[in-house]
Amino acid sequence: MRNALAISGLDCFYGEVQVLHGIGLELRDGEVLCLLGRNGAGKTTLLKAIMGLVPAQSGSIRLRERELTALPPHEVPKAGVAYVPQGRRLFAELTVAENIEIGLMARNKGAQTRDSVLDLFPLLRERLKQRSGTLSGGEQQMLAMARALCLEPDVLLLDEPTEGLMPSMIAKIRETVGRLRERRVSTILVEQRVEAVLSVADRVVFIENGRNRETVDIEKLRADPALVKRYVGVG
Amino acid sequence: MAFFPHLLLATLEGLVTSAVLALTALGLSLVFGVMRVVNVAHGEFFMLGAVLAWAITTALGGHPAIGFLLALVVSPLIVGTVALVAERLVLRRLNYNPEATIVATIGMLYIIQQAALTLYGPDARPVEPPFSYRILLPWFGYSGYKLSIVAASILLLLATWFVLTRTKIGLIMRATQYDRETAQAFGIPVDRVYAGVFALGAMLAAVAAVLVVPISQAHYLMGLDPLLLSFIVVIIGGLGSLRGTVVAAVLIGLSDGIISVFFSPTLAKMIATLLVALVLVFRPQGLFGTAAR
Numbered sequence: 074m075r076n077a078l079a080i081s082g083l084d085c086f087y088g089e090v091q092v093l094h095g096i097g098l099e100l101r102d103g104e105v106l107c108l109l110g111r112n113g114a115g116k117t118t119l120l121k122a123i124m125g126l127v128p129a130q131s132g133s134i135r136l137r138e139r140e141l142t143a144l145p146p147h148e149v150p151k152a153g154v155a156y157v158p159q160g161r162r163l164f165a166e167l168t169v170a171e172n173i174e175i176g177l178m179a180r181n182k183g184a185q186t187r188d189s190v191l192d193l194f195p196l197l198r199e200r201l202k203q204r205s206g207t208l209s210g211g212e213q214q215m216l217a218m219a220r221a222l223c224l225e226p227d228v229l230l231l232d233e234p235t236e237g238l239m240p241s242m243i244a245k246i247r248e249t250v251g252r253l254r255e256r257r258v259s260t261i262l263v264e265q266r267v268e269a270v271l272s273v274a275d276r277v278v279f280i281e282n283g284r285n286r287e288t289v290d291i292e293k294l295r296a297d298p299a300l301v302k303r304y305v306g307v308g
Numbered sequence: 309m310a311f312f313p314h315l316l317l318a319t320l321e322g323l324v325t326s327a328v329l330a331l332t333a334l335g336l337s338l339v340f341g342v343m344r345v346v347n348v349a350h351g352e353f354f355m356l357g358a359v360l361a362w363a364i365t366t367a368l369g370g371h372p373a374i375g376f377l378l379a380l381v382v383s384p385l386i387v388g389t390v391a392l393v394a395e396r397l398v399l400r401r402l403n404y405n406p407e408a409t410i411v412a413t414i415g416m417l418y419i420i421q422q423a424a425l426t427l428y429g430p431d432a433r434p435v436e437p438p439f440s441y442r443i444l445l446p447w448f449g450y451s452g453y454k455l456s457i458v459a460a461s462i463l464l465l466l467a468t469w470f471v472l473t474r475t476k477i478g479l480i481m482r483a484t485q486y487d488r489e490t491a492q493a494f495g496i497p498v499d500r501v502y503a504g505v506f507a508l509g510a511m512l513a514a515v516a517a518v519l520v521v522p523i524s525q526a527h528y529l530m531g532l533d534p535l536l537l538s539f540i541v542v543i544i545g546g547l548g549s550l551r552g553t554v555v556a557a558v559l560i561g562l563s564d565g566i567i568s569v570f571f572s573p574t575l576a577k578m579i580a581t582l583l584v585a586l587v588l589v590f591r592p593q594g595l596f597g598t599a600a601r
Binding site for chain 2 (some may be wrong): 101124125145146147148149151156158164165166167172175176178179180191208220301
C-alpha cells in the first residue's frame with residue numbers, strides 16, 4: 074500500500090530541550106493512524122512539526138514525493154495537510170462562516186467544497202452568522218474539523234478532538250472520524266485514552282518520551298489491552 | 309463672541325483634530341493589534357508624510373490643488389515603502405519580539421528625525437491649501453478646507469472599515485491578529501501580512517499628515533504630539549478595535565478643542581492623560597477592546 078505521509082529520523086527542539094528523538098512512522102493511504110501516549114510524550118509537537126510550526130532539526134517528513142520540512146509553515150497546508158489543533162484554536166472573534174472561509178482560502182476551494190463540508194456538519198449551516206467563540210464546545214470542535222476539511226486535505230491531523238466534550242458530543246465526533254475514514258481521508262489522530270480510538274483507528278503508534286515505540290494493528294490491541302497499560306498507564 | 313458661537317468654533321476645531329487623530333491612531337492601532345508590537349516611530353512616519361508633502365508641492369509649483377493631490381497619493385506611497393524596508397530589515401530580524409521592537413523603533417525614530425533635519429532643515433514650512441473657500445456662518449467664517457479634512461478622514465475610515473470587514477485581505481488580517489500560529493496552519497503567510505500591515509499603518513499616518521499640513525506646517529519635530537495622542541487614543545479605545553479608535557479619537561479631539569478654547573490647552577492634556585490612567589486602572593483592555601485570551 075502507498076504511504077500518504079512518511080516521517081523518518083525526526084528530531085525537534087524547544088530551545089535547548091529536545092522533545093522529539095528520531096521519530097519515524099508511516100501513514101498509509103486512507104487509514105486512521107492513532108498516536109497514543111501520556112501527557113507530554115510529544116504527540117502534539119509531532120503534529121506541529123508536520124505543519125512546520127515547530128522546526129525540524131533533522132529528519133524528513135514526506136507527503137508523497139514532497140519534502141515538507143523544506144517548506145515555510147504556510148506552504149504546508151497548501152501542499153495538502155490540514156490541521157485540527159488541540160483546544161480547537163478557532164478564530165473566536167470571527168463568525169462561523171468566516172472561519173470556514175479561511176479554510177477554503179488556504180487551497181482556493183469554492184462553494185462546492187463548502188457545501189459538501191457543511192453537509193457533514195448540518196448544525197453549522199444554521200449558525201453561519203454566529204461568532205464562533207459563542208458556540209458550545211462540541212460545535213466548536215465540529216467547526217474546527219469543518220475548517221480543516223475545507224482544504225480537501227490528503228492528510229488530516231486531529232489533535233485530541235474529543236477532549237473536554239460531553240459524552241454525546243464525543244460519540245458524534247467519533248462518528249464523524251468514522252465517516253471520514255469511509256471517505257478514505259488519511260488521518261493521524263492524537264488521543265490519550267484508548268477507548269476513544271478502538272472503534273475508529275486502523276493502527277496505533279505508541280509515543281513515549283518523544284520516541285515512537287511499538288506500532289500495532291487495532292485488532293491486536295483489542296486482543297491484548299496490556300500493551301496500553303504499559304505506554305499510557307491507566308488503561 | 310457669545311457663548312454658542314464660541315462653543316461651535318471650539319467643536320469644529322475639535323472635530324478637525326479628531327479627524328486627523330483618528331487616522332493616525334488607526335495606523336498605530338492596526339500595527340499594535342495585528343502584529344502585537346508597539347511602533348514608537350509611528351509619529352516620524354507622520355512627520356515624513358508632511359515633509360514629503362512640502363517637498364512635492366514645492367517641486368511641482370503651479371496650482372496648489374494639483375501639487376496637493378499629488379502629495380496625497382505619492383507621499384503615503386513613499387512613506388509606506390520606507391516602512392516596508394524598515395520592517396524587512398529590522399522588525400523581521402527581531403522576530404517581532406515586543407521589547408526588542410520598542411527599542412528598535414526608538415532607534416528608527418531618531419534616524420528618521422535626524423535624516424529629516426539634515427535633508428529638510430530645522431524650519432517649519434507651510435504648504436498652501438488646495439482651495440481657500442471660506443464657509444460664512446452667521447457669527448464667523450470658517451475654513452472650508454478644514455471641513456474637507458473631516459470629510460476625507462471619514463471616507464478613509466469607512467474605506468478601512470470596509471477592507472477589514474468585507475474583503476479577503478481584511479479577513480486574513482483579522483485571522484492573523486487573533487491567532488498567528490493557526491493562521492499559518494491555514495496557509496496565511498503571516499510575515500507578509502505583517503509587512504503589509506506595518507506599511508499600511510505608516511501610510512495612514514502619512515495621509516493624516518498630508519491632510520493636516522496646509523493648516524499646521526511641516527517641521528522635523530512635528531511627530532511627537534501625534535505619537536503621544538495616538539497612544540492615548542489606542543489605550544482608551546482598545547487594542548486593535550477600529551470602533552474604539554474612532555470613538556476615542558473623537559472624544560480626545562473634541563475635549564481637546566473645547567477645553568483648550570474655554571480653559572487652557574494644558575488642562576486638556578491633563579484630562580486626556582487622566583483618562584488614560586483611569587482606563588488603565590478600571591478597564592485595561594480599553595473601552596471597546598476584548599480581554600486578551
